[in-house]
Amino acid sequence: MATKQQTEQTLPTLDVKLKPFQLRSDKNPDWCPGCGDFGIVNAIQQAVSELQLQPWKVEFFAGIGCSGKSAQYLQAYGIHTLHGRVLPYALGAKIANPNNVVIATGGDGDGYGIGAGHFLHAGRRNVDITYIVFNNEVYGLTKGQASPTLEVGMQPKSLALPHISQAINPLALAIASGYTFVARSYAFDAKHLKQTIMDAINHRGVSLVDVHQPCPTYNDLHPKEYYTETVNSGQSELPRLQYLEETGYNGFVEDASDLEAYQAKKIAAIAEAYRLTDRVVLGTYWKVDLPTYADRLETNIPLLREYAPMDVPFHDDNMIANTDLSSACEEFVV
Amino acid sequence: MSRITETSWMIGGPQGSGVDSSATLFARAMAVAGFWVYGKREYHSNIKGKHSYFQIRASHDVVRSHIDPIHMLATFEDSTAVIHAHEILPEGALIYDPGLTKPEVLEMDASVKLFPLDYEGIIRELAEEEGKPAAKLAIVKNTISVAASLALYGVGVDVLEEALKGLFHGKKSKLVGINLKAGIKAYEAIKAIAHAQDFKYQMQEQPNKPEAESRLLMNGAAACGIGKLKAGMRFQTYYSITPAVDECIYLEQHSEYGIVVYQAEDEIASINMANGAAVTGARVATATSGPGFCLKAEGIGWAGMNEVPTVIFNYMRGGPSTGLPTRSEQGDLLFAVNIGHGDFPKIVLSPGDMEECFEDGFNCFNFAERYQTPVIVLVDKALANSTQSIKKFADQGLRVDRGKRVTKVDSYDPADPSTGLPKFPRFQITEDGISPRPIPGTPGGIHFLTGDEHTEYGFITEEPAVRMQMMEKRARKLLVAANEIPEHLQFKVYGPENADLTIIGWGSTKGAVLDALERFAEQGKSVNYLHIRLMSPFPVDAITRILNNAKQRLIIESNFTNQLAKLIRQETGIDIEHKAVKYTGRPFSQCEILEAVKEVQEKQSRKVVLINGH
Missing domain, CATH: 3.40.920.10 (Pyruvate-ferredoxin oxidoreductase, PFOR, domain III)
Structure with a gap:
């Protein structure tokens, strides 16, 4: 494990600030009116604008489903991948070339369902990417089947019968799997979502932003109004949305080398992710600075301190391959 | 004595x-x-x-x-x-x-x-x-x-x-x-x-x-790995599987080259990570064997659709299913040339000895980048795990071809991006079907990739006319590859011209047949050998010509259904009249080649089944 620990993120930035509309591609989204996807893609465009990222250094990967199309709408290198496989694509890209900023998106079915294995293992690696999950509890593009985040007993109008499988808790799962930044936001809380995405991109390591969003066509249980209506606390009416900082909870690990404090904080973060409430709690549940996959690679493979894997020189100016094979062949020489 | x-x-x-x-x-x-x-x-x-x-x-x-x-x-x-x-x-x-x-x-x-x-x-x-x-x-x-x-x-x-x-x-x-x-x-x-x-x-x-020290005591798995190192591959993904793991272990031991060998959580991750890295501009491969190769089909299709240069090494073991995990078979040929749903171009190579492992290990990246399409390399376990003394590899003067890879777009000056962020026609329709490929990070190169059918900028489309153009463009690349790939990397005829009998084979069978040819020569028998290395695009014209000129033909392969014979028939219409197969999971010995030829020449056997080896 790397001994030196860099915690500051260095991002490729512009001297000028592009307006969010300049970061829209000229392809128009074909989502249903009122879809939460609009809010999320807007927030991503705003975050990229605010951080002044060089758009050509941004690789924006997406899975399959309604959310998958988001890769077509940001004016950056947009890569629409396979169902459930967005994380392997994003990880492969970031490891090969750590100089680009890698953002991955996908739906709850894509990431927590068919891609669940990759979701879990991405935590173990701590590759420096940002993963934004569009969570609406249904598989929209195939007409509203239950996703892994739909609670047991629920029956959105698209289901013939009530749902009889339990939901997963993506935040707790991410914390347990080793993600080093875990947050929840909401598609139409533009300010919070933009800031959370910026924080996630600024975090050095693997970040999960689970974004609640309405599906106006198939999920009638949690429409936009659900998020704006108030909740009766017994004494007073409170807004549905609550921010973590209002609760006094703080999920930031100050010193990861203090293992006892680190473990205690991790357990507290998982407990917070499971806290029973009628409100939708937004905020950063967990953040810790640990060596990234690239840091650990550099320890094992010193040459990678100097070069990205894809940039290790292997030919001369005349395109003649010039890797010296003598150490590769040494054990075979007779 | x-x-x-x-x-x-x-x-x-x-x-x-x-x-x-x-x-x-x-x-x-x-x-x-x-x-x-x-x-x-x-x-x-x-x-x-x-x-x-x-x-x-x-x-x-x-x-x-x-x-x-x-x-x-x-x-x-x-x-x-x-x-x-x-x-x-x-x-x-x-x-x-x-x-x-x-x-x-x-x-x-x-x-x-x-x-x-x-x-x-x-x-x-x-x-x-x-x-x-x-x-x-x-x-x-x-x-x-x-x-x-x-x-x-x-x-x-x-x-x-x-x-x-x-x-x-x-x-x-x-x-x-x-x-x-x-x-x-x-x-x-x-x-x-x-x-x-x-x-x-x-x-x-x-x-x-x-x-002394002029030779290598080499195995096929390492020979492939060494070819890949020479080609500049510094990233390989895999999931633990026999016998592909041997090459991965070998490569990981050579961290002095700066190579990342990534053990993914599964086979699907490893192909799609390789795709992601290839999109980014790396020379990357994934290595697997039969069961894992099956799981990679969808990812290979994505690479074909998005014209991404991903390299896949499939170390062939006995199938189907878990089959004979540690034994050899040439049973994945037809699957490899047809892998993935829908039509897309793929290049399929199969080396037959240590030198060809090195050559294909090097060339597969040139082909992948030049034709912007997945390249599959089939290596039988018999070759991967065999040991052979060989002369040192001829590794000087090998040319790297990165094709139409773009790292600078001259028409775009990023000094003030607020004046506009152009998009790049990544899938531009060209005569040879190959389009310029800016790698992410390149100012002015912004474009989109999608497994959906797409326009030249990579935007999703279902327009019939664009669909036709794109299918035709992708297919053209394979025709170009068929014309450009040097003949000696496609096939080779060993032994006398106009022989009485022509043996046809591929992969590790080459060794046993070449050794047998020496015995035939000593015995005064006129036998030659057509060794086929390029399975897709198939060298149709040349193979048709050679087979039509052959006096008598015997195809030898390590599988049950004579997969190469089927491929030849599909591509050339020629049905090879004599066949020898072995499906015990053990490779051919030189003796078995002699036996098969004897059966054919003396008894006119249509099909010989060989069984030697414990």
């Missing part, structure tokens, strides 16, 4: 008992003695206990395959002699531990010479001299078997010392001394047996000794 110029030697034992290291030491010793060496490794899908064996052929001339009978069987436990003694030639030798093996109960030729070797005694003696517990020295058993074999062959003890130094270098060099001492004792023990002097199959000294 007369000595021989070529021999077949075998060692066996339970897995984990050092059979591999014994065989490697023996092969190295014979190579040090100046012989040319070929070794075949057979093992179970098991960590410890099941029977494995290694067969080594050593010769004055180049050898590329094994023969079935053996001159000498070296054993250090009780099971190997029971299984293999019947394969020993008349007047061959059996080396055995008299405390464990009773020769009188073995099924073998009565003339086989017996060489009991007191392993325990030698180890006890050594332990006393060294002041170490005998149990700690049990591992020198392997060296004892090898030294005894060398002594019988009449190969000097100096060769053993040299071979031990080659095997145990660096941190392990302290092991040379103790092994050499054990070896010398085994030498003496064998020399003390009176009939050792009369052993019929002693090796004649090599008159044309190749220069």
